Amino acid sequence: MQLLMVSLNPLATLGVSSSDRSKWKRKSIVTLALTILTSSQAILIVWSKRAGKYEYSVTTANFMVETLKCALSLAALARIWRTEGVTEDNRLSTTLNEVIVYPIPAFLYLIKNLLQYYIFAYVNAPGYQILKNLNIISTGVLYRIILKRELSEIQWAAFVLLCAGCTTAQLNSNSDRVLETPVQGWIMAIVMALLSGFAGVYAEAIMKRRPSRNINVQNFWLYIFGMIFNAIAIVIQDFDAVANKGFFHGYSLITTLMILNHALSGIAVSMVMKYADNIVKVYSTSVAMLLTAVVSVFLFSFHLSLAFFLGSIVVSVSVYLHSIGKLRR
Amino acid sequence: MQLLMVSLNPLATLGVSSSDRSKWKRKSIVTLALTILTSSQAILIVWSKRAGKYEYSVTTANFMVETLKCALSLAALARIWRTEGVTEDNRLSTTLNEVIVYPIPAFLYLIKNLLQYYIFAYVNAPGYQILKNLNIISTGVLYRIILKRELSEIQWAAFVLLCAGCTTAQLNSNSDRVLETPVQGWIMAIVMALLSGFAGVYAEAIMKRRPSRNINVQNFWLYIFGMIFNAIAIVIQDFDAVANKGFFHGYSLITTLMILNHALSGIAVSMVMKYADNIVKVYSTSVAMLLTAVVSVFLFSFHLSLAFFLGSIVVSVSVYLHSIGKLRR
Numbered sequence: 001m002q003l004l005m006v007s008l009n010p011l012a013t014l015g016v017s018s019s020d021r022s023k024w025k026r027k028s029i030v031t032l033a034l035t036i037l038t039s040s041q042a043i044l045i046v047w048s049k050r051a052g053k054y055e056y057s058v059t060t061a062n063f064m065v066e067t068l069k070c071a072l073s074l075a076a077l078a079r080i081w082r083t084e085g086v087t088e089d090n091r092l093s094t095t096l097n098e099v100i101v102y103p104i105p106a107f108l109y110l111i112k113n114l115l116q117y118y119i120f121a122y123v124n125a126p127g128y129q130i131l132k133n134l135n136i137i138s139t140g141v142l143y144r145i146i147l148k149r150e151l152s153e154i155q156w157a158a159f160v161l162l163c164a165g166c167t168t169a170q171l172n173s174n175s176d177r178v179l180e181t182p183v184q185g186w187i188m189a190i191v192m193a194l195l196s197g198f199a200g201v202y203a204e205a206i207m208k209r210r211p212s213r214n215i216n217v218q219n220f221w222l223y224i225f226g227m228i229f230n231a232i233a234i235v236i237q238d239f240d241a242v243a244n245k246g247f248f249h250g251y252s253l254i255t256t257l258m259i260l261n262h263a264l265s266g267i268a269v270s271m272v273m274k275y276a277d278n279i280v281k282v283y284s285t286s287v288a289m290l291l292t293a294v295v296s297v298f299l300f301s302f303h304l305s306l307a308f309f310l311g312s313i314v315v316s317v318s319v320y321l322h323s324i325g326k327l328r329r
Numbered sequence: 330m331q332l333l334m335v336s337l338n339p340l341a342t343l344g345v346s347s348s349d350r351s352k353w354k355r356k357s358i359v360t361l362a363l364t365i366l367t368s369s370q371a372i373l374i375v376w377s378k379r380a381g382k383y384e385y386s387v388t389t390a391n392f393m394v395e396t397l398k399c400a401l402s403l404a405a406l407a408r409i410w411r412t413e414g415v416t417e418d419n420r421l422s423t424t425l426n427e428v429i430v431y432p433i434p435a436f437l438y439l440i441k442n443l444l445q446y447y448i449f450a451y452v453n454a455p456g457y458q459i460l461k462n463l464n465i466i467s468t469g470v471l472y473r474i475i476l477k478r479e480l481s482e483i484q485w486a487a488f489v490l491l492c493a494g495c496t497t498a499q500l501n502s503n504s505d506r507v508l509e510t511p512v513q514g515w516i517m518a519i520v521m522a523l524l525s526g527f528a529g530v531y532a533e534a535i536m537k538r539r540p541s542r543n544i545n546v547q548n549f550w551l552y553i554f555g556m557i558f559n560a561i562a563i564v565i566q567d568f569d570a571v572a573n574k575g576f577f578h579g580y581s582l583i584t585t586l587m588i589l590n591h592a593l594s595g596i597a598v599s600m601v602m603k604y605a606d607n608i609v610k611v612y613s614t615s616v617a618m619l620l621t622a623v624v625s626v627f628l629f630s631f632h633l634s635l636a637f638f639l640g641s642i643v644v645s646v647s648v649y650l651h652s653i654g655k656l657r658r
Contacts, residue, residue: 130635153653154483154650154653157646157649157650160642160646161490161643161646164639164642164643164646165643167635167639168497168636168639168640168643171500171635171636171639173502175635175636176632176634176635178635179634179635303505305505305508306459306496306500306504306505306507306508307497307500307504307636310493310496310497310500311497313489313493314490314493314494314497314643317486317489317490317493320486321483321486321650324482324483
């Protein structure tokens with residue numbers, strides 16, 4: 001280490017090291033924010049389920065989330081314009097060449113969400129929760145193939161463990177039924193995992209394509225298309241309910257908190273994509289899943305199962321292996 | 330690799346490489362033998378349980394196992410004496426200094442087996458199966474402390490995964506009861522794991538203390554003390570049954586096969602201790618546990634649970650990590 005500190009140009013060395021440290025700090029903060037927001041998101045869902053059935057239209061809530069994210073991005077931009085002035089990197093106007101790829105993640109999620117309604121013909125809800133862990137594997141594979149970023153052997157092993165550990169932690173007495181899923185269910189689950197992984201990887205590619213571009217501008221355009229696609233979803237799925245009962249029917253305090261939370265976690269995901277990567281996102285949401293269960297013990301007097309402990313051990317070892325398994329070139 | 334093949338003395342290089350290869354081959358064969366014998370042992374136990382209750386005294390069966398191992402070691406020695414003559418390394422006579430440590434593993438197992446009767450006051454049999462996985466951790470820790478052999482960070486992580494994976498594979502709907510084990514049960518389980526780990530590590534120390542000593546002589550003395558301690562166990566636990574119903578009461582074909590199998594696996598364990606180590610033994614018996622379950626699907630139409638699949642994945646990754654995690658010095 002000391003050897004590395006010696007350089008022909010001490011200032012340059014200092015510069016790189018302090019910039020690396022600030023990058024690492026920013027990466028840590030956005031990861032932590034995503035973990036905490038994802039945990040509290042799951043806790044809000046449990047709370048809202050305890051409080052009663054979902055009486056609002058999920059599609060309108062999703063639309064509100066996109067709108068709120070858009071508004072927050074604009075507010076952040078307005079502040080930046082006031083202090084830094086309008087530059088090439090933070091101006092809102094865009095070119096067709098830049099914006100053409102922005103609808104893709106939102107479009108992929110739309111298809112995935114539509115498929116979600118059909119998979120329940122083959123798999124029950126707890127089974128779907130188990131199958132969703134396939135996302136972990138699909139994200140890793142697509143990250144490797146599309147973004148061409150390499151993971152070391154140990155990091156691949158850690159990724160398989162993350163998937164196995166998360167699934168183990170979610171096991172309960174009915175989990176074995178998922179093994180009876182018909183082949184159509186498996187195919188749909190795999191397609192949905194690929195769509196979700198592809199959307200994530202694509203979002204990362206967009207955010208990193210032009211590193212100097214202000215993240216709030218990138219978010220604004222992403223969320224604009226999110227609003228459009230969610231408006232389409234309202235028309236397809238909930239037109240009658242919205243027309244008869246109104247857009248905001250069934251909204252409660254919890255609904256509002258959930259929308260706020262989803263908006264903030266959405267922004268945190270964007271930041272993780274820009275300043276870290278999809279792998280960090282997957283680890284962050286997996287650890288959040290475990291945190292949620294632990295917090296639920298205190299909030300809702302949940303019981304933790306032996307499977308949960310074992311899964312948590314495997315996930316922890318996976319996090320450890322991922323961190324020590326960095327490629328040495 | 331090609332660079333390594335070049336040497337000032339090609340014959341010496343060839344000698345080392347061929348000796349290394351023959352060592353590796355011997356290590357693989359004894360490991361494979363232990364894995365197959367351990368699997369078939371578990372299958373015989375399932376078969377005997379299906380065939381009816383244990384009607385024989387377990388202590389007399391254990392005594393017969395030790396006697397058979399002793400006889401097989403003597404038979405092997407007799408053959409070696411005929412072909413190679415009696416040498417310093419293969420003569421049966423011993424010194425007090427050599428033999429004084431031989432009773433220790435058998436004595437530790439005796440205490441462990443006696444404790445086994447008391448732990449069932451606190452834990453049920455399936456719970457005990459789960460707690461027995463603590464052996465994996467205790468063996469790793471004692472291997473490190475007593476034999477002073479180092480494992481790399483990755484190998485330690487692999488060892489924790491092996492324990493978690495084996496436990497996961499054994500999970501069933503009643504497993505959560507083990508979390509209600511009272512503190513006395515936990516203490517006894519930990520003490521038993523330490524006794525068992527200590528016995529294994531001690532046996533390895535004995536086998537490797539004098540590498541040139543013929544393994545059959547070492548086995549002979551180990552098993553002589555095994556016979557003595559099992560004779561004591563017969564007197565303590567089954568004196569009445571043996572006095573009234575005879576030594577071989579309740580023996581059947583399965584009992585005979587089980588004794589034969591235990592004797593052969595006992596010899597395989599000794600060979601693994603001499604030519605490989607405790608870590609290899611733990612991996613071998615863990616993989617055997619998974620093999621047993623898979624074979625049982627065909628033999629006894631067992632159903633494999635999702636937990637079994639997940640545990641198997643974790644164990645497989647652990648084996649992989651152990652093999653790539655070798656210390657590079």
